[in-house]
Amino acid sequence: MAWMLYWRQLMKPWLRNRQSLTWPIPVHLKKGILDICQGQPLTLSQLGQLDTQLGRLFAQAVNALLAQQRLQPRDIVAIGCHGQTVWHEPTGEAPHTLQNWR
Numbered sequence: 001m002a003w004m005l006y007w008r009q010l011m012k013p014w015l016r017n018r019q020s021l022t023w024p025i026p027v028h029l030k031k032g033i034l035d036i037c038q039g040q041p042l043t044l045s046q047l048g049q050l051d052t053q054l055g056r057l058f059a060q061a062v063n064a065l066l067a068q069q070r071l072q073p074r075d076i077v078a079i080g081c082h083g084q085t086v087w088h089e090p091t092g093e094a095p096h097t098l099q100n101w102r
Contacts, residue, residue, distance in 0.1 A: 001061045003069060006077075019069055023061035029053055036086040047086075051100050054084075 001021040007014050032050045036042065042050075058081060066073065087098040 001065050003065055003071075019065065021061060021065045021068065023057070023064065025057065029057065033084065033086070039087075047100065 001023055002017055003019045005016045005018055029050070033054075036047070036050070062079060065071075066076070083099045085097055085099050089096055
């Protein structure tokens with residue numbers, strides 16, 4: 001998790017890291033992510049539940065960083081998340097990839 005400042009000066013974008021925060025991922029979530037990436041079968045419901053749990057974990061990390069830096073949600077312009085590729089099959093009749101996470 002990182003709190004970044006972004007601005008433009010003379011048509012050039014600038015980005016500066018103000019603060020970083022690491023946030024632990026519980027073992028059961030790590031296992032769920034690894035299981036998917038290793039091709040373990042699961043239902044769409046299980047995938048959705050894992051997605052929601054991870055989204056809530058990300059929200060906890062954001063809220064912790066806000067509290068640590070004494071920021072309010074209204075102080076934030078944008079929040080980005082790179083997501084997670086859980087399946088990548090670039091060859092075959094219908095090449096595809098599946099990304100998830102809020």
